[in-house]
Amino acid sequence: MTQQIKIKEIKTTHKESADRFNPSNRIYVRAAYGFFQKIRKLTGWGLILFFVGLPLLRWNGAQAVLFDIDKQQFHLFNMTLFPQDLTLLAWTFIIAAFALFFFTTYLGRVWCGYTCPQTVWTFIFIWFEERFEGSANKRKRLDQMPWDFNKLWRKTAKHTSWLIVSLLTALAFCSYFVPVDKLYIDFFTGQSSMLVLLMIAIFAGSTYANAGWMRSIFCIHMCPYSRFQSAMFDKNTYSVGYDATRGEARGPRSRKLDRSETDLGDCVDCDLCVQVCPSGIDIRDGLQYECINCGACVDACDETMDKMGYPRGLISYTSEQKLEGKETKVLRPKIVGYGLMLLLMMGLFIANFATLAKVEMEIVRDRSALYRENVDGLIENTYTLKVLNKTVETQQYKISFTGLDEAVLIGPETISLTTGEIFTQPISIAVDPYDIKAKKVTITIKLTNVNDGEVIEQDTSFFLNL
Incomplete structure (x- = not known):
């Protein structure tokens, strides 16, 4: 006797990823404020000051950090490194790789959210965008309006500021390879060589395109890190997550309504977590490779919970284990292995550096x-x-x-x-x-x-x- 399996329709809140190459699907990122955004801004400013300021430092009357390609020399404060010393560069990359593995396994994609140059420069460009075109809703309305003088001057001012930032970024980058005093004097007096001008043009153009136009497209489709992160994540990895048990069923309600008087979960379905996301995803759909762990949705949700009088943490930095009601294991074989390898590589780097002949x-x-x-x-x-x-x-x-x-x-x-x-x-x-x-x-x-x-x-x- 055969039995027919009953068909059951299951409703899901999952949304298909929008085609970001289509201009109509452009992300208008809403400004987020809160604890994690303050940390992100501090780390971003730290990266900018380090990147711009390092080649400006002087040591014994000379530039402290300079890659002299013509002479095949790398000047690093009181040392001059030559091609035969490139083992130090190899050790540096190996240490960076194991540090990335270690912190990603433990804290998820914190590098992407807080210190990645693509993210930092994207938020710089968004800041200028907000200054000239207004909030996310105003920017969206402006793009839908026909061209007039108001739209023209705002767009011109925005793109001019983007180009200036891109040019300054390119000059800062080139100052690692060309003596900084010669670079700026020659550039602003029109005496730079064609090779230097080509370097500036390529880097400025890349900055303008990546931070101004591509943004999340670069992170999702070009950066390999967002793809292979799954190999480092496990159920104990801390990342931005939504507590579906507490939040569902989601739905709007009055602030005056007590939590005990409704069958709804704590999520009021305000969509602020989506509006502030630079990748345009809905964190309530679960862990997604597009998420860069910037914490913008955490701050937006905490702000909403405060207004509703609900406890914070509906969206938070948590682990899959914790969301399932289990204990998060911090010390685990993968973490210990990456940590030991990181310490070993750092020890070998120090030993190599200490025995480097002057x-x-x-x-x-x-x-x-x-x-x-x-x-x-x-x-x-x-x-x-x-x-x-x-x-x-x-x-x-x-x-x-x-x-x-x-x-x-x-x-x-x-x-x-x-x-x-x-x-x-x-x-x-x-x-x-x-x-x-x-x-x-x-x-x-x-x-x-x-x-x-x-x-x-x-x-x-x-x-x-x-």
Whole structure:
């Protein structure tokens, strides 16, 4: 006997994601105020001051941070790094990756919501948008109005401010690669090279397009982080969430109506959580990859709960475990693993940095001949001495060697190296063949700092008459 399964219709509040490439689906973000927005503004200003101010710092009369591409040097305060020191850059990226894994597993996409440059600059552009075009509803009405003088000047002022911010951002970015005093003077006097102008144009255009026009489209469709976050999230990850048990069934009601006098949940269905969301999603539909954890909906909902006299926290930073009435586990294998790897990478970075040589020396033997006999009848070995000064100060070194007491040095006894200089000098060591019987001797060539006595040395071979 066969039985037919009864069909049951299930109503859902889930909404399909709007096509943000369609201009008619543009997001008009409503301003949000509250505790988390204050934190977001503070972290945003911190990022801006760090980004703009770092290349303006001076150290010993020179720019403290500068990537000199022409000379293949990276000046970092009292150090000068060269291509062979790029292992430090690799360690930096590895540390950043594990830090991202650790904090995302624990706190969700806090990087996206509070310190990501795309988010920070988007909110800067929205601020100018509000100054010239008004609130979200006014901006929407303005876009629907026919073109007139009022609309023209407001749009012109807004886009002009966006372009100015984009230009200043591009100049700040280029100041990491071009000396800041030369960059600004040459740019505003029209003497910048075509390469610098091209860099400024590309970065300014990208800033204008990403923060002004694309906004959430960049986060949703171009940024890979929003896609692979699911690999780091688990039920214990803190992220913005809606307490459906408390909020449903949602619906409007009078403020004077007591909670005990209605069958409705605490959600008044005001849609403020949607209106303040920079990604245009409804957090009440559950966790979505578009959510950047900025907390705007949390502050908007808390404000509504205060007006209604309800407890805060209908929308909050919470975990799936907590929403299910279970305890959130902070220490778990994934968190511990990422934390240990982060500490290990930081330790390796510190060890690499601590052992980084401030001055490097290389001894290269003459490849054309193992030895030669000079006019005085001495056996002579020729070497090329290469010394690299990575410090920001001029260094003086005395050249000496050990291993052949009877030998003499032919070449300069003292050398002086300016900042970032690569010194190359042929030197020779000569010895009377009757003073030594061995056919091959290991010698040590040394550089002794005249000021602090620091010694740099390298072993090499000395060949006699075979």
